[in-house]
Amino acid sequence: MSASDPTVIFEPLRFRALEVKNRVFRSSLAGRFNNYDGTGNQAHVNWDLKFARGGVGAIISSNAPVHPRGLIVPNYAHIDRDETVPFWREVVRRVHEHDCKYLVQLAFSGRQRDLGGIQFEKGWSSTDKPEPVHGLRCERMTVDQIHDLVGCFAQGARRAREAGADGVEVHGCNGYLITSFLSPAINTRKDEYGGSLENRARFALEIVRAIRAEVGADYHLQFKISAVDYGRDLIPWAAKGTMLDESIQVCRWLEEAGVDAFHISSGSSFPHPRNPAGGFPVKDVVRGYDTMISSGRHTFRNYLLFRFWPFNRVFKWAWERTAKGRVEGINLADCRAIKQAVSVPVLCTGGFQTASVVAAAIARGDCDGVTIARPLIANPNLVELWRAGHDVPPRPCTYSNKCLINQLENPLGCYDQSRFDSREAMIAEILSVYEPPQFT
Amino acid sequence: MSTTVVFEPLRLGNLTVKNRVLRSSVGGRFDNYDGSGTEVRINWDLKFARGGVGAIISSNAPIHERGHIVPGYAYLDSDDKIPFWRELGKRIHEHDCKYIVQLVYAGRERILPGLRYESALGATSDREPINGFPCRSMTVAEIGDVVSRFAQSSRRVREAGLDGIELAGANGMLFTQFLSPAINTRKDAYGGSLENRARFALEVVRAIRHEIGDDFCLGFKISVDEAPRELLPWLRRGSTVEDVVRVCRWLEEAGVDYLHVSAGTGFPHPRNPAGRFPAREVVKTYDTVLSSGTYTLRNYLIFRTWPFSAVFRWWWERPSRRLGIEGINLAGSRAVKEGVSIPVLCTGGFQTASKIAAAIERGDCDGVTIARPLVANPDLVRLFEQGHDAPPRPCTYCNKCVFNFIENPLGCYEEARFDTTEEMVEQILSVFAAPAYVATTEAAEVS
Numbered sequence: 108m109s110a111s112d113p114t115v116i117f118e119p120l121r122f123r124a125l126e127v128k129n130r131v132f133r134s135s136l137a138g139r140f141n142n143y144d145g146t147g148n149q150a151h152v153n154w155d156l157k158f159a160r161g162g163v164g165a166i167i168s169s170n171a172p173v174h175p176r177g178l179i180v181p182n183y184a185h186i187d188r189d190e191t192v193p194f195w196r197e198v199v200r201r202v203h204e205h206d207c208k209y210l211v212q213l214a215f216s217g218r219q220r221d222l223g224g225i226q227f228e229k230g231w232s233s234t235d236k237p238e239p240v241h242g243l244r245c246e247r248m249t250v251d252q253i254h255d256l257v258g259c260f261a262q263g264a265r266r267a268r269e270a271g272a273d274g275v276e277v278h279g280c281n282g283y284l285i286t287s288f289l290s291p292a293i294n295t296r297k298d299e300y301g302g303s304l305e306n307r308a309r310f311a312l313e314i315v316r317a318i319r320a321e322v323g324a325d326y327h328l329q330f331k332i333s334a335v336d337y338g339r340d341l342i343p344w345a346a347k348g349t350m351l352d353e354s355i356q357v358c359r360w361l362e363e364a365g366v367d368a369f370h371i372s373s374g375s376s377f378p379h380p381r382n383p384a385g386g387f388p389v390k391d392v393v394r395g396y397d398t399m400i401s402s403g404r405h406t407f408r409n410y411l412l413f414r415f416w417p418f419n420r421v422f423k424w425a426w427e428r429t430a431k432g433r434v435e436g437i438n439l440a441d442c443r444a445i446k447q448a449v450s451v452p453v454l455c456t457g458g459f460q461t462a463s464v465v466a467a468a469i470a471r472g473d474c475d476g477v478t479i480a481r482p483l484i485a486n487p488n489l490v491e492l493w494r495a496g497h498d499v500p501p502r503p504c505t506y507s508n509k510c511l512i513n514q515l516e517n518p519l520g521c522y523d524q525s526r527f528d529s530r531e532a533m534i535a536e537i538l539s540v541y542e543p544p545q546f547t
Numbered sequence: 548m549s550t551t552v553v554f555e556p557l558r559l560g561n562l563t564v565k566n567r568v569l570r571s572s573v574g575g576r577f578d579n580y581d582g583s584g585t586e587v588r589i590n591w592d593l594k595f596a597r598g599g600v601g602a603i604i605s606s607n608a609p610i611h612e613r614g615h616i617v618p619g620y621a622y623l624d625s626d627d628k629i630p631f632w633r634e635l636g637k638r639i640h641e642h643d644c645k646y647i648v649q650l651v652y653a654g655r656e657r658i659l660p661g662l663r664y665e666s667a668l669g670a671t672s673d674r675e676p677i678n679g680f681p682c683r684s685m686t687v688a689e690i691g692d693v694v695s696r697f698a699q700s701s702r703r704v705r706e707a708g709l710d711g712i713e714l715a716g717a718n719g720m721l722f723t724q725f726l727s728p729a730i731n732t733r734k735d736a737y738g739g740s741l742e743n744r745a746r747f748a749l750e751v752v753r754a755i756r757h758e759i760g761d762d763f764c765l766g767f768k769i770s771v772d773e774a775p776r777e778l779l780p781w782l783r784r785g786s787t788v789e790d791v792v793r794v795c796r797w798l799e800e801a802g803v804d805y806l807h808v809s810a811g812t813g814f815p816h817p818r819n820p821a822g823r824f825p826a827r828e829v830v831k832t833y834d835t836v837l838s839s840g841t842y843t844l845r846n847y848l849i850f851r852t853w854p855f856s857a858v859f860r861w862w863w864e865r866p867s868r869r870l871g872i873e874g875i876n877l878a879g880s881r882a883v884k885e886g887v888s889i890p891v892l893c894t895g896g897f898q899t900a901s902k903i904a905a906a907i908e909r910g911d912c913d914g915v916t917i918a919r920p921l922v923a924n925p926d927l928v929r930l931f932e933q934g935h936d937a938p939p940r941p942c943t944y945c946n947k948c949v950f951n952f953i954e955n956p957l958g959c960y961e962e963a964r965f966d967t968t969e970e971m972v973e974q975i976l977s978v979f980a981a982p983a984y985v986a987t988t989e990a991a992e993v994s
Binding site (some may be wrong): 190194 | 579581583584585587627629630659661662663701830832833834835836837838847851883951954955956970975976979982984985986
């Protein structure tokens with residue numbers, strides 16, 4: 108088979124307790140479509156259905172907080188109480204109608220709470236040092252709180268199973284709570300959850316074991332991890348953080364603890380110049396970031412920086428230089444290193460939208476499948492386009508990252524007007540997520 | 548004094564309301580961004596229906612996307628929105644409560660523009676003066692379009708089985724922008740003389756009557772004390788009370804069934820909602836508005852920085868100190884009531900049964916509409932029925948609710964009214980308590 112033959116993309120991917128019809132997963136991704144308290148809405152169902160219809164093999168849900176304190180921004184669907192199960196059951200039922208699997212991403216934001224909401228003033232983290240970019244404040248978790256939260260992850264997994272979901276993904280990357288334990292750049296603890304790699308990995312391993320104990324051995328459980336922190340990509344004087352060799356060791360331990368697959372991302376924060384790699388859309392940032400000003404200590408400074416020339420140009424340059432020219436597949440080398448160290452399948456994320464690139468990565472053994480976020484926002488039918496013979500979609504994702512910043516105040520969708528015939532066409536596409544409405 | 552008059556029925560045109568207390572238009576960003584409704588809006592309105600008000604005036608329902616104030620409110624701009632409103636009305640009616648839909652076109656009072664229309668359409672091209680929201684003067688054809696959209700939305704209200712329509716003619720919305728000489732500088736048939744400035748409102752009323760007939764309740768909310776210079780003393784003067792009363796008479800002749808008295812040429816305004824300027828809360832949520840106008844960054848710096856914030860607050864609260872809060876619009880209401888023969892409702896901080904009863908008996912108004920005190924005590928009417936003159940934990944007019952709604956669910960944010968912060972948050976989040984997706988027996992068997 109030649110490296111560019113795309114048929115491998117359409118081959119099933121077998122995990123220990125799950126089979127997915129092809130090698131393309133929608134990565135965790137959604138807008139603020141739900142209610143402020145984490146109860147679900149019709150728009151969320153509509154959103155996920157776009158991708159199920161478009162042919163992906165499985166959908167990884169938007170980050171589903173396992174505790175209300177663990178939200179990133181309000182209006183995402185939680186899985187933090189039993190009352191949320193009927194909503195997830197409905198989502199899963201509708202997605203299954205399209206021969207598509209559904210995995211719930213169990214999440215806890217930690218100190219990266221972009222909009223913390225009204226319930227809890229501060230996030231929880233391994234440390235009490237504020238998140239460095241926005242200055243989001245947090246409390247250092249006590250050991251009791253850690254144990255309680257491990258239980259919350261297990262209960263979240265039980266609810267996902269009760270809702271009929273095909274598996275769960277533990278959100279262990281991108282600077283959220285689990286990263287804040289794994290990363291030596293963030294974790295300043297002196298107890299059994301900090302210091303040595305074993306100690307820093309303890310929280311993640313306890314979560315995996317607790318989920319296994321709760322849902323049994325026959326339920327798909329995957330773990331998303333930042334292979335490398337790349338802590339200096341934006342702030343050159345920052346600590347480096349987790350290096351690849353440490354992540355490899357953590358993955359080996361996680362596999363022993365019962366993880367069925369890994370999902371490779373990168374970076375010790377979100378967003379990060381490598382994830383989602385691509386543009387820093389200054390004008391959209393100025394419009395969307397304002398709502399975060401009250402969230403942190405550095406946010407107003409950042410806002411002024413983003414708003415005024417030449418600071419915004421310098422920032423844009425610094426942000427974009429890391430990933431310039433290598434957005435698609437940016438995590439493949441790190442992913443390959445982890446794949447070689449573990450025996451379970453490994454998924455890779457990072458700007459994939461070219462069939463030959465994806466097929467080559469799988470054929471080379473860099474990964475077993477890919478997960479996609481932004482290019483699927485741009486083309487929810489990406490898999491169908493590939494199947495129809497397109498190597499890249501006729502109107503590919505430009506990695507402008509406008510979707511990302513717009514989701515704070517506006518419905519998630521593709522905001523790169525250059526991809527549409529008119530602004531009107533773009534807006535119609537964005538608002539299509541509300542069709543059909545709940546009341547008809 | 549006896550408060551029995553508060554519990555006497557009130558007739559508004561063809562509509563009979565069981566008592567004299569209506570919930571005024573108030574609601575948070577509970578719906579979808581595109582203006583389709585959600586279960587949460589129903590939960591919100593049910594709080595007040597259960598609490599005993601005679602009628603609910605809906606949250607502002609835009610007749611067109613371009614006319615919204617902020618996204619996240621249920622629109623009534625197309626026929627496919629009718630099923631939501633029908634369900635809402637059905638659920639409210641179960642509590643022997645009437646439902647009046649407030650139709651709005653914000654014009655330049657657009658706090659968050661949303662996606663589709665970068666600039667608003669208004670009576671003039673002058674920016675909204677406090678935040679600098681951009682605006683373009685409507686052409687005569689565009690005025691005609693908005694007039695007919697009001698009529699079409701009114702038809703939808705009736706088709707949805709609801710009980711009445713109220714036009715959002717006060718508080719700086721598009722009607723105010725035409726009515727007020729402080730704003731309207733048009734040189735055509737819609738500006739200049741009082742007749743011209745009232746033309747738009749009267750055309751809308753006539754178009755609605757033409758569309759839905761004479762037998763359906765239609766009200767008009769109007770700012771009697773426009774007070775445009777209360778905050779910015781260099782603005783032009785507003786309408787005199789005499790002129791507003793004259794407009795009210797014309798509205799009556801054109802077929803309006805009741806008038807609803809408020810104040811101000813913008814929203815919020817020092818007289819409406821009267822009370823405190825909660826600088827700390829404002830700093831937390833005004834940030835979202837920064838990209839909406841040309842003066843917002845300046846304002847944000849004022850709100851954020853002492854002593855500017857303290858001076859602004861002192862300036863903002865001056866009218867409330869001078870005029871009082873509860874019943875602040877009663878003098879204006881009385882002036883209208885003396886000039887017309889249809890019922891007059893008055894808004895403005897009401898929460899004391901004896902004051903409401905006295906206002907009605909004096910002939911200042913025929914009934915009251917309440918927003919903030921009902922956010923604080925949705926069961927206010929029940930408390931009145933039980934003999935409370937004022938609720939045990941009254942609204943403090945802190946206005947924290949008003950400023951939180953931009954980012955957070957609407958509710959009472961006055962911690963002083965609760966034993967704990969948790970109790971307050973629970974009260975706020977209770978609006979989500981009956982979610983759209985609940986367990987059914989069939990679903991329970993699947994697991």
